[in-house]
Every structure is written in structure tokens, then in C-alpha cells.
Amino acid sequence: MRGRALAGFAAAGLALSAVPFFGLPAFYESFLYLVLHWIVLAVSWNILSGYSGYFSFGHGAFFGAGMYTTATLATKAGVPFLWTLPAAGLVAAVFGVALGAVVFRLPRLRGELFALLTLAVTFVLATIVLNTSIDGGPGLVLSAVPLPAIGPSPSSTFYLLGLALALATLWIAREIQRSKLGTGLFAIHDDEDVAEVLGVPTYRYKLAAFGVSCGLAGIAGGIQAMFVSYVTVGETFSIAVPLYVVLMSVLGGSRHWFGPAVGAAVVTALLYAFTAGDYAVAGRAAVGLILILVILFLPEGIFGQAVRALERRRVSAAPAIDAADPPAPSAATPGKAEGKTLLEARGLSKAFRGVQALAEVDLEVRRGEILGLVGPNGSGKSTLINLVSGHFRPDSGRILFEGRDLAALQAHRIARTGLARTYQIPRPFAHLSVLENVALPAMFGRDALPRGEAGHEARRWLAFTGLAAKAMSLPGELNLHQRKFLELARALASRPGLLLLDEVFSGLTHAEIDDAIRLIRAIRAQGATIVFVEHVIRAVMELTDRIVVLSYGRVIAEGDPRAVMREPDVVAAYLGKPHA
Amino acid sequence: MALPSLTLLGQSLLSGIFIGALYGLLGLGLSLSWGMLRQINLAHFALAFLGAYLTYQLAGAGMDPLATLAVIVPCFFALGALMHWLLARFSVSAFNSLLVTFGLTAIIEALIQWIWTADFRRMESAYGEVKFRVGGLYVALPELLTLAMALALSLAAWAWLRHTYTGKAMRAIAEDAPIAAAFGVDVRGLSLLLSGLCAAFAGVAGLCLALSYTLAPGQIYAWLGVVFAAVMLGGLGNPLGPLVAGIVIGVSEALTMAFTAPAWAPLVSFSLLIVVLLARPGRI
Numbered sequence: 029m030r031g032r033a034l035a036g037f038a039a040a041g042l043a044l045s046a047v048p049f050f051g052l053p054a055f056y057e058s059f060l061y062l063v064l065h066w067i068v069l070a071v072s073w074n075i076l077s078g079y080s081g082y083f084s085f086g087h088g089a090f091f092g093a094g095m096y097t098t099a100t101l102a103t104k105a106g107v108p109f110l111w112t113l114p115a116a117g118l119v120a121a122v123f124g125v126a127l128g129a130v131v132f133r134l135p136r137l138r139g140e141l142f143a144l145l146t147l148a149v150t151f152v153l154a155t156i157v158l159n160t161s162i163d164g165g166p167g168l169v170l171s172a173v174p175l176p177a178i179g180p181s182p183s184s185t186f187y188l189l190g191l192a193l194a195l196a197t198l199w200i201a202r203e204i205q206r207s208k209l210g211t212g213l214f215a216i217h218d219d220e221d222v223a224e225v226l227g228v229p230t231y232r233y234k235l236a237a238f239g240v241s242c243g244l245a246g247i248a249g250g251i252q253a254m255f256v257s258y259v260t261v262g263e264t265f266s267i268a269v270p271l272y273v274v275l276m277s278v279l280g281g282s283r284h285w286f287g288p289a290v291g292a293a294v295v296t297a298l299l300y301a302f303t304a305g306d307y308a309v310a311g312r313a314a315v316g317l318i319l320i321l322v323i324l325f326l327p328e329g330i331f332g333q334a335v336r337a338l339e340r341r342r343v344s345a346a347p348a349i350d351a352a353d354p355p356a357p358s359a360a361t362p363g364k365a366e367g368k369t370l371l372e373a374r375g376l377s378k379a380f381r382g383v384q385a386l387a388e389v390d391l392e393v394r395r396g397e398i399l400g401l402v403g404p405n406g407s408g409k410s411t412l413i414n415l416v417s418g419h420f421r422p423d424s425g426r427i428l429f430e431g432r433d434l435a436a437l438q439a440h441r442i443a444r445t446g447l448a449r450t451y452q453i454p455r456p457f458a459h460l461s462v463l464e465n466v467a468l469p470a471m472f473g474r475d476a477l478p479r480g481e482a483g484h485e486a487r488r489w490l491a492f493t494g495l496a497a498k499a500m501s502l503p504g505e506l507n508l509h510q511r512k513f514l515e516l517a518r519a520l521a522s523r524p525g526l527l528l529l530d531e532v533f534s535g536l537t538h539a540e541i542d543d544a545i546r547l548i549r550a551i552r553a554q555g556a557t558i559v560f561v562e563h564v565i566r567a568v569m570e571l572t573d574r575i576v577v578l579s580y581g582r583v584i585a586e587g588d589p590r591a592v593m594r595e596p597d598v599v600a601a602y603l604g605k606p607h608a
Numbered sequence: 609m610a611l612p613s614l615t616l617l618g619q620s621l622l623s624g625i626f627i628g629a630l631y632g633l634l635g636l637g638l639s640l641s642w643g644m645l646r647q648i649n650l651a652h653f654a655l656a657f658l659g660a661y662l663t664y665q666l667a668g669a670g671m672d673p674l675a676t677l678a679v680i681v682p683c684f685f686a687l688g689a690l691m692h693w694l695l696a697r698f699s700v701s702a703f704n705s706l707l708v709t710f711g712l713t714a715i716i717e718a719l720i721q722w723i724w725t726a727d728f729r730r731m732e733s734a735y736g737e738v739k740f741r742v743g744g745l746y747v748a749l750p751e752l753l754t755l756a757m758a759l760a761l762s763l764a765a766w767a768w769l770r771h772t773y774t775g776k777a778m779r780a781i782a783e784d785a786p787i788a789a790a791f792g793v794d795v796r797g798l799s800l801l802l803s804g805l806c807a808a809f810a811g812v813a814g815l816c817l818a819l820s821y822t823l824a825p826g827q828i829y830a831w832l833g834v835v836f837a838a839v840m841l842g843g844l845g846n847p848l849g850p851l852v853a854g855i856v857i858g859v860s861e862a863l864t865m866a867f868t869a870p871a872w873a874p875l876v877s878f879s880l881l882i883v884v885l886l887a888r889p890g891r892i
Binding site: 083130139140141143144145147148149151152155156158159160262266267271274275278309310312313315316317318319320323324 | 648698700702703704706707708710711712713714715717718719721722826829830832833836837840869870871872874875877878881882
């Protein structure tokens with residue numbers, strides 16, 4: 029697959045690099061260069077912003093950083109033009125990573141805030157460049173810098189440079205989309221917290237994508253500096269770059285590596301038609317209007333819409349998935365050291381603004397058991413799961429899992445130690461298919477399966493949970509019962525040593541509960557250890573080996589389910605104290 | 609580093625307060641529509657500049673600049689309500705509202721450039737000449753007017769949201785619109801009212817811009833970073849927040865200019881924002 033694509037890229041490159049030798053007028057070559065230039069900017073922007081949903085309005089800043097790097101090095105330090113390009117890319121990438129290192133660290137930085145901060149950065153950078161010796165006001169002139177003769181003429185040289193960079197950018201964008209990094213970024217787009225809990229190193233991934241995206245924009249800026257040969261702050265750090273790249277990606281379709289390239293070609297041609305007719309101002313208004321119309325009426329973009337339609341046809345033509353695939357073996361080996369402590373919490377406390385959700389909780393989970401965690405609403409059960417899975421950090425206390433303290437680990441590292449959880453209200457990745465939803469934890473869990481194998485693993489768990497027929501559906505097309513099972517399949521696919529189930533049964537009908545109980549028995553039979561938060565007492569009684577009762581953040585009872593549920597304290601916690 | 613004289617320091621403090629008032633005035637509508645209606649209206653700046661150009665045009669035709677408000681405020685109110693109706697009609701998400709208004713900004717900018725060209729425009733008015741001398745310090749009337757309007761509008765918005773039934777209903781909508789609707793609050797009507805008001809605030813800010821500043825279409829984006837910083841620092845949906853944060857930013861900028869070089873002033877708001885975000889991330 030990759031070999032064929034590589035051959036395709038090489039063939040396209042060869043064919044397109046022959047263009048200058050047909051003796052086209054320089055004017056056409058320059059136009060084609062501009063198309064390629066915008067393809068690089070739009071496709072590179074899409075790597076972070078389209079895939080992960082963090083829209084950067086600061087692409088102009090990184091593009092400008094590249095422009096000024098090349099201009100400064102070439103005019104003031106006498107560095108040959110081609111050598112300035114890696115430097116331009118590097119400066120822009122470092123700048124982007126430094127900004128990202130601050131901005132992405134904010135725990136709840138929403139997309140809107142990221143967009144505005146990056147937009148502000150553009151103007152801050154413009155101010156610095158304008159007021160320091162980097163520019164100082166008059167701009168930098170590159171006309172004296174020698175241009176290497178790559179093509180037969182200067183305009184063809186720019187065309188060939190643009191072509192090389194555009195192909196490289198498209199290749200990088202394609203490879204990222206098909207890699208673990210890409211899968212992680214698409215998961216971040218839909219639900220960042222869940223992605224992190226399933227093992228995606230969200231901070232590092234966003235930073236890496238941002239760095240690549242900025243670096244490519246920087247190189248494009250370096251070439252553009254030479255192309256325009258006169259670099260000014262006003263032209264460089266304008267609002268045009270972010271406006272156009274956002275439009276191009278949204279117009280073309282931002283969920284596919286090739287979408288922005290389609291958008292870039294269309295918009296550049298459109299703008300060109302306007303400027304050629306002396307209506308530059310009207311052109312900008314038209315771009316604004318198109319942006320509005322596309323968002324209102326064509327949210328997936330031209331290319332995105334086309335790809336979706338194609339996929340639909342292909343899926344309906346595909347044979348039904350073999351549901352008879354045998355259930356998967358679990359990673360946890362049954363019988364091994366049964367009864368020894370797997371997870372141990374000591375003195376665990378967590379408060380939310382004065383509400384003590386958990387106070388000095390001690391808890392032990394033994395290998396191979398099903399431990400029920402019960403208690404009235406607000407007793408701290410879900411908080412406990414959230415602490416163990418790394419969603420929150422405890423205020424104090426330790427959580428030892430196979431001897432490692434989880435309290436100090438980031439959520440994605442906890443997932444890799446072999447711990448998986450489900451959410452009470454299912455939180456599937458809305459834009460990923462059911463199959464992709466389940467394959468993701470297999471790629472990021474303890475065994476870190478490669479993509480192909482993860483898909484295979486996911487199919488087996490889908491068969492196991494009875495969702496095989498829905499593999500290609502989007503989660504939105506499932507009913508509650510199926511979405512709950514999707515949660516289960518997703519947790520199982522990471523082959524966890526310990527499974528935390530948060531109210532799997534809530535909202536299910538009696539028949540569905542019977543189904544779920546059978547399923548959990550089957551999971552158990554493969555030797556998994558399960559902690560089980562539940563209100564449905566029937567399920568608790570049927571499934572658990574031991575229960576722990578929480579009330580107001582404290583453990584009030586623990587032991588054999590039948591005995592514990594009769595203790596007066598437990599009865600009082602559920603039903604209130606009897607008036608005697 | 610030479611320490612500036614006391615007069616210079618006083619003057620720069622004063623100018624910091626005045627420019628901060630304009631930040632606050634520009635931020636008021638932005639903050640309310642973001643915080644209460646979940647619409648991030650990037651076009652707020654373009655609207656303010658449209659207001660400024662209209663003031664310039666009407667004043668040029670012989671109208672008193674303050675009297676232009678009688679024309680501009682109702683027009684902008686209608687414009688804001690129309691915009692909200694459109695965004696609500698297509699149920700545009702918070703993030704997409706940013707993109708849609710980005711497109712709208714480009715359209716308004718092109719419109720301004722088409723009508724008034726890209727040249728710098730400066731409104732000539734009787735107000736511009738008036739200066740008061742207090743102690744050793746000078747205060748210009750346009751700046752004083754800006755401060756007065758920013759204070760009046762922010763306080764009025766605060767009082768409205770705090771003490772009237774419609775204001776309280778508005779806050780209920782901001783908390784949870786469907787629940788508010790279930791309790792009989794007219795969500796659609798009040799949302800239209802608020803977005804109309806926000807646009808009208810942009811019109812008033814436009815008047816202040818025209819009184820004190822030279823206008824050019826490209827200037828629309830110059831205010832963006834600082835004002836958004838003031839909005840975020842002040843807390844979304846808090847009617848007094850932008851003014852307070854705006855003055856803090858304005859004064860910090862003025863002091864930065866007095867003690868170092870003017871070139872570094874734009875970094876102030878950005879650094880303040882980053883510091884606050886890092887120190888109190890729950891604030892936004």
C-alpha cells in the first residue's frame with residue numbers, strides 16, 4: 029500500500045517537474061508556484077488543526093518566522109539561499125513547539141482559546157519584528173541574493189522548489205494520518221480526556237503535530253521571501269494567511285490529508301481571477317462569504333463529502349463481517365498467583381472545592397477477583413475510578429498497581445501499565461467508526477499493537493461483544509445498549525490486567541442486563557480482574573466475589589456480598605436510619 | 609535605565625487608564641456574547657470600526673459626533689440581532705461562530721476599504737481640541753468621554769444583569785438555556801436582545817475610536833489581541849471584568865512604555881494573559 033502510494037507520488041513528481049521544460053510563459057509558472065505554496069500552507073496547517081481540531085489562527089506567525097529567517101540570513105549573514113530554508117523551518121518549528129509547550133500544558137484549554145492565543149501571537153511577533161533590528165520598519169530586500177538555477181528560468185526554479193515542498197508536505201500529512209500519531213490526533217479531536225485515558229500521550233502528540241506543521245510553514249515562508257524578494261511586516265504578518273488556510277482546509281475537507289490541497293487550488297484560482305480583474309478587495313470579501321457559506325452548508329468540505337460518499341458505497345458493497353470469529357484470548361493469564369494483591373490504595377483523599385469526595389480510603393483488589401464497589405449516589409465511587417485511571421490526581425495517598433505508584437503517573441501512562449476503564453455515560457469517539465474506536469486502545473494499551481494487528485484484535489472484541497455487524501458504523505448510529513458494549517469492547521481491546529467498570533448496567537432493560545452479566549462472566553472466565561461500580565444490586569450479587577461499600581467518601585464495610593449487604597450501617601447508608 | 613519624571617509617570621498612568629477604558633468598552637460586548645450566548649464574535653472589531661467610519665462620515669456631513677449615536681445605536685442593535693438570528697437559525701457551535709464571524713470580518717473590512725479606501729482617515733471635531741489641565745497633567749475630552757461611556761455601559765450592564773428580572777433570566781440562559789426555557793424564560797427573545805445590545809456597544813466603541821484615533825481598515829486587527837486578553841482576564845460574561853482587566857492592561861502597558869521602549873508594550877497583555885492562564889487555569 030505504501031509502496032504503491034510512494035510510486036504514485038514519484039510519478040506525479042516526475043510528471044509535474046517536466047512542466048517548466050514545455051516553455052510555458054513565466055507568468056503561468058508563477059501562478060502554479062502560488063498554488064503549490066498555498067497547498068503547503070493549507071496541508072501543513074491541517075496536520076495539527078484539521079486532525080486534532082485545535083484550530084491555529086497563528087499559521088501566519090510561523091510562516092512569517094520562516095520568511096524573516098531566510099531574509100535575515102540571506103541578506104545580513106550572507107548564507108546561500110538554499111541553506112537558509114532548513115533554518116527557516118527549524119526556527120518556525122522551535123517557535124511553535126515553545127509556544128505549544130506553554131499553551132498545551134493548560135489543562136482545560138479549549139479550542140477557541142487556542143485559536144485566539146495563536147492569533148494574538150501573530151501580532152505580538154509582528155510588533156517585535158517591526159520594532160527591533162530584525163526589520164526595524166523599512167523591510168528587507170532580497171533582490172541581491174543569488175538564486176540557484178534549479179530550473180531553466182527563475183520562475184521555473186520557484187515552481188520546482190514549491191513542487192518539491194508540496195509533495196513532501198502531502199507525503200508527511202498522509203503518513204501522519206495513517207500512523208499512530210494520526211489516530212491519536214483524530215481521537216483528541218473527538219474527546220481529548222478519553223484519548224488520554226486510553227493511552228494516547230495527548231500533550232506530546234499535539235506538540236509533535238504543531239512542530240511539524242509550523243516547520244513546514246516556515247520553509248514555505250523561506251521560499252516565499254525569495255519569491256517576493258521584498259519582505260515587510262505588514263505583508264507578512266497579515267490576517268490573510270490564517271484566513272486563507274482555514275478557508276482552504278474547511279472548503280476542501282479537514283479530516284483528510286488531501287482535502288486542504290483541493291481547497292488551496294480552488295481558492296488560489298478564485299483569488300487570482302479576482303486580482304487579475306482588479307477586484308482584490310471584492311476577492312477578499314468573496315473569500316469571507318465563501319467561508320461562511322461552507323461552514324453553514326458544507327461542514328465536511330468538498331473533498332470530505334466526496335470521500336464520505338465513496339466510502340458509503342464501498343461499505344454497502346463489502347461482505348458482512350464474519351461474526352463467527354472466535355473470542356479473543358485475554359492477556360491476563362488465568363490462575364496465575366490468584367488471590368495476591370493486584371491494586372492497592374492507601375490513604376486516598378480527594379476534595380473538590382471543599383467537598384470531600386474521598387477521605388483516607390484504603391482498598392485492595394486481588395488478582396482474578398470481581399470486586400464490587402457500591403454505595404449511594406455521591407459516595408465517591410466514580411471519583412475513585414477517576415483517581416485510579418488518572419483522570420484526576422489524588423490530594424494525598426498512594427495507588428499501587430503491580431508495585432507501581434499510579435498517583436504520580438499521567439493518565440496515558442497508567443493505561444499502558446495495563447489498566448482500562450469504561451464510562452458510565454458512554455463516551456465513544458464520535459467521528460471514528462466503531463472498529464476504529466476499538467482498535468485505538470489496542471494500539472495504545474500495554475501491548476501497543478501495530479495498526480494492522482490492532483484492527484484484527486478490535487474485530488475479535490467486536491465479535492465477542494456482539495457488535496461485529498456494526499464495525500463500520502459511527503457510534504451515533506448505535507443504541508444505548510450497543511454503546512455500553514462498545515465501551516466494554518474498547519476497554520477489553522487494550523488487554524488490560526485490571527478492568528474498571530463504571531455502572532455498565534445503568535439504563536439497560538432486564539433482558540439487556542442478563543446479556544451484560546453473561547458477557548462479564550465470559551470476561552472473568554478468561555482471567556481478568558474486575559472492579560465493578562454498580563447500583564443494580566442483582567448484578568452485584570450475581571457477579572461479585574467481594575464488595576466494598578462507600579458512604580460519604582469513606583469505606584464503611586467490606587467482605588462477602590451477602591453478609592455485607594445485611595450490615596446495619598450499609599442498610600442505613602442506603603435507606604436511612606430506622607426510626608425505632 | 610533612566611527613571612522617568614513624576615509628571616511623565618502620572619501622564620502615562622493616566623493614558624494607561626484611558627486606553628484601558630477603550631479596551632474595556634470594546635471587550636464588553638465581546639465578553640457578554642461569548643460568556644452568555646457562547647458566540648465568539650470576531651466581527652465585533654469590524655463592527656466597531658464600521659461604527660467609527662459611520663461616525664466619521666456623519667460628522668463630516670455636519671452632525672455632532674455624539675448625536676450620531678442616535679442613528680448608529682439602533683442600526684447596530686438591529687444588525688446584532690440579525691446576526692444572532694442567523695447563527696441561531698443554523699445552530700452554529702461556539703467554535704464555528706468564530707469561523708463565521710472571521711468570514712464576516714473579512715467582508716466588513718472589504719466593505720470599509722471599498723467605501724472609504726485604505727487611506728488613513730481622521731475625524732475633525734470640536735471635541736478633539738478640548739483639553740483640561742489638572743495639576744501638571746493634561747486630559748483630553750475624547751479620552752474622558754471614552755472612560756465615562758465605558759464606566760456607564762459596564763455598570764448599566766452589571767446592574768441590569770444583577771437586579772432586574774430580565775437580567776436574571778439572561779443569566780439563567782447563560783447557565784443552562786434548555787432549563788431556563790423550561791421555567792418559562794423567553795430564550796430566543798432575550799438572546800436576540802443581548803446580541804443586539806452587544807452590537808450596539810460595538811457602535812459606541814466605534815464612536816470613541818473615531819474621536820481619538822486615525823482610522824484605517826487594517827487597524828481592525830490591531831485591537832484584537834489586547835481586547836481578547838482583557839475579555840479573558842476579566843472572566844467571560846462578567847460585565848465589569850473587561851473594564852477592570854482593560855485598565856490593568858492599559859496601565860501595565862503605559863508603565864512598560866515609560867520604563868522601557870514603546871516597542872515592548874504589545875507584549876504586556878499577552879504575558880499577563882499567559883501568566884494568569886498558568887496560575888489560575890480554572891478562571892477561563
